[in-house]
Amino acid sequence: MLPGLVLIGIFLIFPALWTIYLGLTDYRLTGLAAANPQVVGLDNYTTALGDDRFRNSLWLTVQYVLGSAVVGQAALGFAIAWMLRNRPGPVKRVTEGLVLLAWILPSSVVAFLWIALLDRDEGTLNALLHTPGFAWLLDYPMSSIIVFNIWRGTAFSMMLYGAALENVPPSHLETARLAGASTFQQLRDVVFPRIKGHVLTNLLLISLWTFNDFTSFQLTAGGPEGRSEILPVYIYNVALSGGQLGFGAAISFLVLLINLVFAFIYLRLLRGRRKVVVP
Amino acid sequence: MTRHALATIGRATFFAVVLGFFSLPLLWLASAPFDAHPSITTSLPEFTFGNFRSLLDNPYVMSSLRNSLLQAAGSAALVVVLAALAAYALSRVRVPGRDALLYVLLLLSSVVTGTAAMVPLFELATRLNLIDTHLGVILTLSGGLLPAAIFILKDFMDGTPTSYEESARVFGASPLQILRHIVIPLVRPGLATIAVWAVANVWGSFLQPFILLRDPDKSPGAVILYTLYTEGGAPRLDLISTFSLLYSLPVVVMYVFVSRRYGFRFHGGIKR
Amino acid sequence: ACGTGSESSDGSVTLIITSNAISGGKNAETADWTTRWVIPEFEKEQKAKGRQVHVLFQPSGVDDEQYKTKIALDLKSHAGADVIDVDGIWVGEFAQAGYIKPLSEVAGPEVDSWEGWSQIPKAVQGLGIFEDKKYGLPQGTDGRVLYFNKDLFKKAGLPADWQPKSWQEILDAGNALKAAGVPVPIQLNAGTAMGEATTMQGALPLLAGAGAQIWADGKWTGGSQALKDVLGFYHQIYTTGLGDPKLQQEAQGRDKSFAQFAEGKIGILAEGDYFWRAVVEPKAGVAPMQNRDAAVGYALIPSERPGSGIRGQDFVSMSGGAVRVLNPNSKNPKLAWELLSFMHSAKATTSQLAGAARITSRTDVNDEVLGVDPMLKFVSDEVLPITAYRPPLAVYPEVSVALQEATAAVVSGKTVDEAAAAYQQKVESLVGGAANVTS
Amino acid sequence: MISLSGLTKEFPGGVRAIDSLDLEIRDGEFFALLGPSGCGKTTLLRTIAGLETPTSGNVGIGGTDVTGLPPGRRDVAMVFQDYALFPHMDVTTNIAYPLRIKKVSRARREAKAAETASRLSLSELLARRPAQLSGGQQQRVALARAIASRPQVFLFDEPLSNLDARLRLEARTFLKRLQRELAVTTVFVTHDQGEALALADRIAVMNAGRITQVGTPSEVFHRPADPFVAGFIGSTPMNLLPASAEGGELHVAGAVLPLPRDIPDGPLVYGLRPEYADLSQSAPVGRRDAFSGKVAVVENLGTAHLVTLESGDLLIQVVVPEGDEPAVGASAWAAPRPGRALLYRDDRLLTGA
Amino acid sequence: MISLSGLTKEFPGGVRAIDSLDLEIRDGEFFALLGPSGCGKTTLLRTIAGLETPTSGNVGIGGTDVTGLPPGRRDVAMVFQDYALFPHMDVTTNIAYPLRIKKVSRARREAKAAETASRLSLSELLARRPAQLSGGQQQRVALARAIASRPQVFLFDEPLSNLDARLRLEARTFLKRLQRELAVTTVFVTHDQGEALALADRIAVMNAGRITQVGTPSEVFHRPADPFVAGFIGSTPMNLLPASAEGGELHVAGAVLPLPRDIPDGPLVYGLRPEYADLSQSAPVGRRDAFSGKVAVVENLGTAHLVTLESGDLLIQVVVPEGDEPAVGASAWAAPRPGRALLYRDDRLLTGA
Numbered sequence A: 001m002l003p004g005l006v007l008i009g010i011f012l013i014f015p016a017l018w019t020i021y022l023g024l025t026d027y028r029l030t031g032l033a034a035a036n037p038q039v040v041g042l043d044n045y046t047t048a049l050g051d052d053r054f055r056n057s058l059w060l061t062v063q064y065v066l067g068s069a070v071v072g073q074a075a076l077g078f079a080i081a082w083m084l085r086n087r088p089g090p091v092k093r094v095t096e097g098l099v100l101l102a103w104i105l106p107s108s109v110v111a112f113l114w115i116a117l118l119d120r121d122e123g124t125l126n127a128l129l130h131t132p133g134f135a136w137l138l139d140y141p142m143s144s145i146i147v148f149n150i151w152r153g154t155a156f157s158m159m160l161y162g163a164a165l166e167n168v169p170p171s172h173l174e175t176a177r178l179a180g181a182s183t184f185q186q187l188r189d190v191v192f193p194r195i196k197g198h199v200l201t202n203l204l205l206i207s208l209w210t211f212n213d214f215t216s217f218q219l220t221a222g223g224p225e226g227r228s229e230i231l232p233v234y235i236y237n238v239a240l241s242g243g244q245l246g247f248g249a250a251i252s253f254l255v256l257l258i259n260l261v262f263a264f265i266y267l268r269l270l271r272g273r274r275k276v277v278v279p
Numbered sequence B: 001m002t003r004h005a006l007a008t009i010g011r012a013t014f015f016a017v018v019l020g021f022f023s024l025p026l027l028w029l030a031s032a033p034f035d036a037h038p039s040i041t042t043s044l045p046e047f048t049f050g051n052f053r054s055l056l057d058n059p060y061v062m063s064s065l066r067n068s069l070l071q072a073a074g075s076a077a078l079v080v081v082l083a084a085l086a087a088y089a090l091s092r093v094r095v096p097g098r099d100a101l102l103y104v105l106l107l108l109s110s111v112v113t114g115t116a117a118m119v120p121l122f123e124l125a126t127r128l129n130l131i132d133t134h135l136g137v138i139l140t141l142s143g144g145l146l147p148a149a150i151f152i153l154k155d156f157m158d159g160t161p162t163s164y165e166e167s168a169r170v171f172g173a174s175p176l177q178i179l180r181h182i183v184i185p186l187v188r189p190g191l192a193t194i195a196v197w198a199v200a201n202v203w204g205s206f207l208q209p210f211i212l213l214r215d216p217d218k219s220p221g222a223v224i225l226y227t228l229y230t231e232g233g234a235p236r237l238d239l240i241s242t243f244s245l246l247y248s249l250p251v252v253v254m255y256v257f258v259s260r261r262y263g264f265r266f267h268g269g270i271k272r
Numbered sequence C: 001a002c003g004t005g006s007e008s009s010d011g012s013v014t015l016i017i018t019s020n021a022i023s024g025g026k027n028a029e030t031a032d033w034t035t036r037w038v039i040p041e042f043e044k045e046q047k048a049k050g051r052q053v054h055v056l057f058q059p060s061g062v063d064d065e066q067y068k069t070k071i072a073l074d075l076k077s078h079a080g081a082d083v084i085d086v087d088g089i090w091v092g093e094f095a096q097a098g099y100i101k102p103l104s105e106v107a108g109p110e111v112d113s114w115e116g117w118s119q120i121p122k123a124v125q126g127l128g129i130f131e132d133k134k135y136g137l138p139q140g141t142d143g144r145v146l147y148f149n150k151d152l153f154k155k156a157g158l159p160a161d162w163q164p165k166s167w168q169e170i171l172d173a174g175n176a177l178k179a180a181g182v183p184v185p186i187q188l189n190a191g192t193a194m195g196e197a198t199t200m201q202g203a204l205p206l207l208a209g210a211g212a213q214i215w216a217d218g219k220w221t222g223g224s225q226a227l228k229d230v231l232g233f234y235h236q237i238y239t240t241g242l243g244d245p246k247l248q249q250e251a252q253g254r255d256k257s258f259a260q261f262a263e264g265k266i267g268i269l270a271e272g273d274y275f276w277r278a279v280v281e282p283k284a285g286v287a288p289m290q291n292r293d294a295a296v297g298y299a300l301i302p303s304e305r306p307g308s309g310i311r312g313q314d315f316v317s318m319s320g321g322a323v324r325v326l327n328p329n330s331k332n333p334k335l336a337w338e339l340l341s342f343m344h345s346a347k348a349t350t351s352q353l354a355g356a357a358r359i360t361s362r363t364d365v366n367d368e369v370l371g372v373d374p375m376l377k378f379v380s381d382e383v384l385p386i387t388a389y390r391p392p393l394a395v396y397p398e399v400s401v402a403l404q405e406a407t408a409a410v411v412s413g414k415t416v417d418e419a420a421a422a423y424q425q426k427v428e429s430l431v432g433g434a435a436n437v438t439s
Numbered sequence D, E: 001m002i003s004l005s006g007l008t009k010e011f012p013g014g015v016r017a018i019d020s021l022d023l024e025i026r027d028g029e030f031f032a033l034l035g036p037s038g039c040g041k042t043t044l045l046r047t048i049a050g051l052e053t054p055t056s057g058n059v060g061i062g063g064t065d066v067t068g069l070p071p072g073r074r075d076v077a078m079v080f081q082d083y084a085l086f087p088h089m090d091v092t093t094n095i096a097y098p099l100r101i102k103k104v105s106r107a108r109r110e111a112k113a114a115e116t117a118s119r120l121s122l123s124e125l126l127a128r129r130p131a132q133l134s135g136g137q138q139q140r141v142a143l144a145r146a147i148a149s150r151p152q153v154f155l156f157d158e159p160l161s162n163l164d165a166r167l168r169l170e171a172r173t174f175l176k177r178l179q180r181e182l183a184v185t186t187v188f189v190t191h192d193q194g195e196a197l198a199l200a201d202r203i204a205v206m207n208a209g210r211i212t213q214v215g216t217p218s219e220v221f222h223r224p225a226d227p228f229v230a231g232f233i234g235s236t237p238m239n240l241l242p243a244s245a246e247g248g249e250l251h252v253a254g255a256v257l258p259l260p261r262d263i264p265d266g267p268l269v270y271g272l273r274p275e276y277a278d279l280s281q282s283a284p285v286g287r288r289d290a291f292s293g294k295v296a297v298v299e300n301l302g303t304a305h306l307v308t309l310e311s312g313d314l315l316i317q318v319v320v321p322e323g324d325e326p327a328v329g330a331s332a333w334a335a336p337r338p339g340r341a342l343l344y345r346d347d348r349l350l351t352g353a
């Protein structure tokens, strides 16, 4: 326990607070502001909130998180877990294996895979669909990275829901079936109330991870024209390419706050009954 | 009977679509490394092992895989051990606001893993004399991974019946013995999950090892993968695809091993 | 263990060189040259002087931004290699941050008496100069030209020794190519996905051709008439089907433009001499063209109209290049300088070329090696005299992004005035107000 | 009426949980499926409900073949061992759930739920959640939910086994009265023979996926068809002793008893309920028709005691009335009452001894 | 010897699971804690084991005060209701675990485990994991593990309740013999009065955190100290009927009975075990000392039947021997046997009636 606390203290809390402090300065990696950073208070925040590019990026991020994590990964992960429940044999193993493979492959490798899949001229997808020259990444950059992230991250939700479904007593589902309930009614009346807690955990984690997910940078680099510049890419562009570390730190903190808002929304939607529901 | 048939067809379609969706992007990784002239198109390769040969001429490739292994194993071990201890303590001790605290840590971890935290992390590593050491990379990455690991593991610990531990307590086992003899084996699938998750995360991370390491002999695969570009920034697909394959293999092997050995899932411990 | 040169117990001294080059990967030649030639030769030379010197090479092989971040972090924490390879335009920001110091301040008066200065043209020396102080030794430079495909030109009835004298002549050629069925008549880099390639190969040469420098006399160019002319030119190319607007948006757009040129799908392409040396180079190029010397033509980039360019020029270009700087925290600054100047000696420079042609910073070497390659001789003789350099200021990368955004806006259909106004506003916010911007 | 013919259920992996089973359950009957753990009781019940698809064979309910119908269309209600009350719904909503699925209007289904609840004395609890109910109350809510939709058949899977011992006895009587009133065909799974005897009109004793015996409680109790049933039925385990017929005499555990009928010589199994032997603490003089042994254990049954005698390697149990219990370690003799013993050969009942 | 004095355990949230309780358990005694669900039995056992810290009061084991000692140093062994066998260890390792904690060498603890296992007929199973064992086998492994460390005290928390009905009866006899042999002080929690009566040397009946009565099985059975104990003990629930004493006569459910002793007039509770009444199907002539009613339920008990009579609002149960059971719906009369009824006033036993 103690070494854990020390490690968390030194390598998590301390740098995190330092970063948050940097967010209050005009610190840059190079140039005059690197030699002599000034505390500028909330300037970074007001600048960011007044900046179209930031607001655009924020909106894209919200789409990205809602589309790929909340709807995509959570729904697909649940669907797979639901279909695989009580299903022995090779179908289960192969499906789980592939889904997990997408999750554990290194992100730089994965980016290449998707570029190869979606390329305008020679991509596998266009070859399959006989749509040569269709520019998925240019014409539908957000949809592309959303689908990409669904592919990438569904495994976690699948595993979590798989475990959660094991906790739904079969007798409850069967009671509903005996009453004549359809699959949808079973999910609504029996399964969902039972796994609320897991839904919450899942949404909290995948939202957080998706808010910070940087892999799409290697697919679209935020383009074209910032149409897929989600916040982590924006921070990368601002903090690393642009060297504005103070500003980037401020936005990181804003991302944290937005996550907090999401957490409250989830709690609200699930009516915060976690303790009661988790068995 | 038709109802049954329809359900079967529906299920088969679902699995076909899911399998297609998840396997399609992987095709490239299966073909390009063996293609004499790989492009970003997936095609039947003009079969060759030449790419492997030219890749192995690169002086850093094999050592980078070793470094990746070292750093990933180190971080995974650290994360698993510390997260298990912390999750156990948090799961068994009732502290008000425990969940909220954990969530705050989780949020902070998202700041630390971001781009903007590199200066603090770099300076921290400099002051602690951890620049250009594997340990520095391991500690820095572990710090970011721990909260989520604790978050997930705590669910596992909450799910194990206390009667096992109490039984051991009555026999006189100390808390550490209980942890070692009882709790750890019970949550082993959880630990395995966390370990694989940590390894996969470390395996893919570029920025921290890049800024913390000086000597390319210590650089992990993610950093070396970046070197396989030309002066003008064009990827050398023959090398990159081949390296990607080599670089993915250990993770896949580990996954297969772990899932065979310990089961790879969340919650629940071992079914009785 | 890391960081600046240090004295070890046996009295020997260790020096470290770093560069964004790595054996078997990015810029492998530089890495191999450093480890196989520089280090043994320098150690030998020092031994002859009775000194035990160990030189280590610290390779890297990543995006320039990431490399820059890493050395900035190193220098910030008073660590890092003794001799550091940087891009010329970083010199200003590093100097402003106090990360690097003028060479003579680090190594003493020997610097000013170095024989090499006389061999490096003043303009090229400028790559390492910030606020009139010499911070680094330039390694070489390059120049931007218009490449064209002679086969396609022939099909379109255009001359093989094409040399446009105005922008209109470029458009005319483009239209002729288009009529002859060339898929992409003109590739003029645009948009943010191309990054600095848009600025260096597109916006800045055009701006120079319209008579403006991006930064001059302490002021940045805003949404001026010159800029509007540049954007107008983009507008003409990308709204009349002379260019492929999609290509500009792809993350790998530049690589694709190379491949398409090599496949004979692009008529005219604005690029640096790198394109000639490393892309369409018949043997080791990224997109090799077996008949390069016969099929690829090159021409100077014309000003908007004859005489409308900067300094009243008819033709313009942009150049950049890498420099090597000394780490001000070096424990052995004088020795580090010896190493640095050794690396820039004629002998070293020649060896670095290893038979290949490229434009070095030294005229004595250039005179000797460039004869074998007419294209590089062309650049050296015709382009370098009319070229211009980017301002080495910390805020330049962001201004560059603003320029890229302006071109992107035009390519995707915004009007020139809108794009220019947005650019003006952006630049003002970047450089601290309207007072620092001309409009 | 429920009729099962040739019903077989084989699980993937080769476990044959039900093995070509035929059974008729009459209308309005309270029918118990009794057997040890793992014998296939639950599987059979679930196959009737439609929750398992039989590998072969047919299920008929009320005269129609329902083998291919989904559970929701068989008009049956099931009460699970764990009650399966939905924890997030209050009692009213739980009871009304089947009606909600059948799209009965809210007002009507609440009225119906309230009526059913009052019949089962649950009116006070309508607004509570299952977690706030005692075990007995939960069981009654589960019953109410099953009753509310007025099905043709009730299926109960060990509905009493989660209750504590005292409550179980009360619930048993309650259940029996309720079924009498509703007169709905009921199939009831249990591993407790006491429960089956007490409640059922007829009992099917199951073993390893097959039905060993079907009959009324007293048939099953008094004439168990084989030693398995004999050992399984009865509130104290029946003594089943190896015996042999030799020249018209029965040799069991050192005692020699008269053979009731003409039985060919050979080995037998001798079954005697502990209730049907009399214990004496003095050796019977000149007689060999009692088992002798040492008292190993005396268990108090309330109004009687169960005495376990050790006779060589064998254990013989006898129920003795209050006041007559011997001390542990004492010698004692157990004399079987005439006409009460059962004889088996090759697992088949020959006759009462 | 275990002695508890003034023991109180209050859980956060204000639940008083044990309420200033005093108790002495003698050396070598087989002691049962009996009571309904939630009465605090488990809490009491856990407090003895040291798994719960008492809010106040003291626990003594073998003459020393162990209130402050951790569980591992009290020299007790506990068998949990779910057995808590470690699922990742095989039977040998499970049994040897307490010895491993005591740092006994591997060879010696394996020998010891094998010896203990053979005593409990587990020798065949030593290499199996708990998941591969039947319920009864698991229970024996749990016992073996408790025995292996030779503790001063055994604590059993409902060790039989997870077994199926038949196995439970066998395990009961087994447990009793085992405890006799080992002669280790044993505290045994159950909610099944039959189990407590059959097994225990003495029983403590608990209710709501307090002990209502302590005594031998037959004391508790024959002279339950209050109506709660009276209702709780007995394999069929005792009839507890409102009654009143009026001028030397006892009026109960329409019958008039003689009053055994001088009891002041006033309301009483009349307790009668179903075993201590005789049922007749013809009306007794000229007598008022029988309860009359209609037969509502007849439950088969094997060698007897339990008949429930409806007499107005009251239900009266009677056990009738084989062959004498009435038809449901018939009228019948139940005559209490003299001297067997119990009378309570203000929850205190006055006397046998």
Ligand SMILES: Nc1ncnc2c1ncn2[C@@H]1O[C@H](COP(=O)(O)OP(=O)(O)OP(=O)(O)O)[C@@H](O)[C@H]1O
Residues within 6 Å of the ligand: D011, D012, D013, D015, D016, D017, D035, D036, D037, D038, D039, D040, D041, D042, D043, D044, D191
């Ligand atoms: N889903 C399943 N897959 C494989 N085997 C199963 C499945 N369900 C039950 N079985 C097996 O079928 C047999 C009968 O099981 P079933 O649950 O019907 O027994 P039961 O009589 O209800 O036992 P219990 O009294 O323990 O509930 C057992 O051997 C069991 O292991």
Ligand SMILES: Nc1ncnc2c1ncn2[C@@H]1O[C@H](COP(=O)(O)OP(=O)(O)OP(=O)(O)O)[C@@H](O)[C@H]1O
Residues within 6 Å of the ligand: E011, E012, E013, E015, E016, E017, E035, E036, E037, E038, E039, E040, E041, E042, E043, E044, E191
């Ligand atoms: N950890 C706890 N926190 C709060 N209350 C508790 C806790 N454990 C038990 N209780 C309460 O204390 C009372 C006694 O519980 P206990 O488990 O001792 O009952 P029991 O007699 O063993 O019941 P059962 O037969 O159901 O096991 C109950 O009301 C229970 O709800």
Ligand SMILES: [Mg+2]
Residues within 6 Å of the ligand: D041, D042, D043
């Ligand atoms: Mg069952």
Ligand SMILES: [Mg+2]
Residues within 6 Å of the ligand: E041, E042, E043
């Ligand atoms: Mg309990």
